[in-house]
Amino acid sequence: MKQINVLRLTLVVALGGLLFGYDTAVISGATQALQVYFSLSPAQLGFAAASALIGCVVGAAVAGFLSSRYGRRGALIIAAVLFLISAIGSAIAGSEVVFIIYRIIGGVGVGIASMVSPMYIAEISPAEKRGGLVACNQFAIIFGMLVVYFVNYGIALMGPESWLNQIGWRYMFGSETIPAVLFLILLFSVPETPRWLAMQGRDDQARQLLKGLNPTLSIEPLWDDIKASLHHKSVSIKEQGLTGLLVIGILLSVFQQVTGINVFLYYAPTILKGFSNSSIDIALLQTVLVGVVNLSFTVLAILTVDKFGRRPLMMIGAAIMSVSIIVIGTAAYLHAIGGYLLIFVLAYIAAFALSLGPVTWVLLSEIFPNNVRSKALSIAVLAQWVANFLVSQTFPMMNAKSSWIYQQFNGGFPFWLYGILGFVTVYFVYRFVPETKGRSLEQLEALWQRKEKKTTPGTSEQHHPVAH
Known part of the structure; x- marks a missing residue:
């Protein structure tokens, strides 16, 4: 082919x-x-x-x-x-x-x-x-x-x-x-993907497609891994001992949202206008700047995620997001609002675009085994949209000047909350998420099967699941 x-x-x-x-x-x-x-x-x-x-x-x-x-x-x-x-x-x-x-x-x-x-x-x-x-x-x-x-x-x-x-x-x-x-x-x-074709028993088409996608390599080792990964007759996530892996996928999705990104994407003009006495037109212009930074650092993530790996980008990015957004919340609490905070907004957006934005999707698309990938990924993405909705709905409530939370913390509370959850994300990635760089989907599946009795959220053993 x-x-x-x-x-x-x-x-x-x-x-x-x-x-x-x-x-x-x-x-x-x-x-x-x-x-x-x-x-x-x-x-x-x-x-x-x-x-x-x-x-x-x-x-x-x-x-x-x-x-x-x-x-x-x-x-x-x-x-x-x-x-x-x-x-x-x-x-x-x-x-x-x-x-x-x-x-x-x-x-x-x-x-x-x-x-x-x-x-x-x-x-x-x-x-x-x-x-x-x-x-x-x-x-x-x-x-x-x-x-x-x-x-x-x-x-x-x-x-x-x-x-x-x-x-x-x-x-x-x-x-x-x-x-x-x-x-x-x-x-x-x-075309369809070779792994879905293999799941349907259309082996000849799957092999031809694999060869077309990997023309310079022998596909036999990869094909053997794909076929071996499909030997599980049950597609039950629980029966395969992958409940912990599903929890990791769900939490990756949730952490991407509860660290506050859509607050800035949905309410950027309102937030930015509040940082200074500028007009809404200037705030909209700043919003475009936010979009440009988001796009630029996503390109940087594309160029570096396969070089530096998923874990370093996720942890460094989440840490920078947390520091930036806590500074914003503290400035609000101390009535120290000013145009200088745009620097921290852009740092937060850049860090997200380099880490939780694209890399979460990379991890979600590759951590689940072939025969449960559709079902598990669907559940994880469902959790992401629910978290998106909850954050988008609760921020205006917490940020309303008439609310008790706003009056107590001068609008700083939601930003502190997202910052704390960002540091929780750093620990979560360090503790539970393995490095997946350079491994085939089937090699990653084997990795999880070896670790299914070890540490995942909700289990008790104390082993670090980092892949080397």
């Missing part, structure tokens, strides 16, 4: 990540218009904006089944169709209820893509390049957010505010049809 360009496949599948970012961020430019057009109360607007998260939870819950039953590519095709339906439906919605229904449909697509895109990339990637290639999906998510910010800005310039409130917002949601159609068309040019 002729050589297959792994980078091309990665870029096509990473369009799912781009749509993930695009779909979740597109509403940011339309909230005021939606409130005016549908005459929404603040509570109704909040639900309309957050409704996509409901779909994300549903999508993550069903992604495991879809990717096992219809294949990784098949699940991504379903996600692409949902993105397209959501884009068209949201753009033509005539009522608040209809709009919310289509946003939920788009959220289901996001939930599916958020799990399946990194899993597909991990299953086709050579071990020595897997970290960087999977991290490309995180780059695509952030890039999708930046693209839609500029798209929304361009649409807003097309007419006066009255036009935006009546018609312009529909163009914002409708613009998603372009990347959705492109994603759907290009998916028909990519």
Whole structure:
């Protein structure tokens, strides 16, 4: 079989990540218009904006089944169709209820893509390049957010505010049809993953695909490892003694969220405006700077994750995040707010983009065994979306000036909380997460099987699970 360009496949599948970012961020430019057009109360607007998260939870819950039953590519095709339906439906919605229904449909697509895109990339990637290639999906998510910010800005310039409130917002949601159609068309040019084909007993196709993906290597050792990994007849995570591994995956997902990243991504203009007496326009400009730093350091993560490994990036990044956000909280508590805090915001964002952002997805896509990967990854990503929702909902409550917590701590408490959880993340990675750099997915599976009776969260033995 002729050589297959792994980078091309990665870029096509990473369009799912781009749509993930695009779909979740597109509403940011339309909230005021939606409130005016549908005459929404603040509570109704909040639900309309957050409704996509409901779909994300549903999508993550069903992604495991879809990717096992219809294949990784098949699940991504379903996600692409949902993105397209959501884009068209949201753009033509005539009522608040209809709009919310289509946003939920788009959220289901996001939930599916958020799990399946990194899993597909991990299953086709050579071990020595897997970290960087999977991290490309995180780059695509952030890039999708930046693209839609500029798209929304361009649409807003097309007419006066009255036009935006009546018609312009529909163009914002409708613009998603372009990347959705492109994603759907290009998916028909990519193959299934060799590991899914092997799970279906389609050995000849799987072997040919492996050879195309690894043209300079003998595939026999890798093929033997894949077949050996599929000998388990049961797909029960508990029966295979992998409950602890699932807990590690869930906690990796949760720690990525509870360290506060979406507080800055969702509420950056509000937070940044509070750091100085600048106008909201300046705060929005600073928000773009946050996005640029996020994107730039994600590129650095892509270039370094396979060189330095997962554990060092995770621990160093989480530590820098914690220090930065605790400084921000302390400045708030001491009434020492000022423009200088932008430095710590950017340091926090840079550290996340270098560590918990892309590397968490790398780890989640590679730590689970072949025959339970879809199910386990689906559960871990579901936990991530639930944690995302909880953080996004509780921050405004803790940061409301009328709240007891705000009055006691001058707005510093939530930042301290996220900082403490960041240090907990450092310890968690040091104590429980092994280095996975340079190992095939099957070698990692064997590693976990050897350690399943040793230390994992919820067990009692005191052994360090770091792989050397």
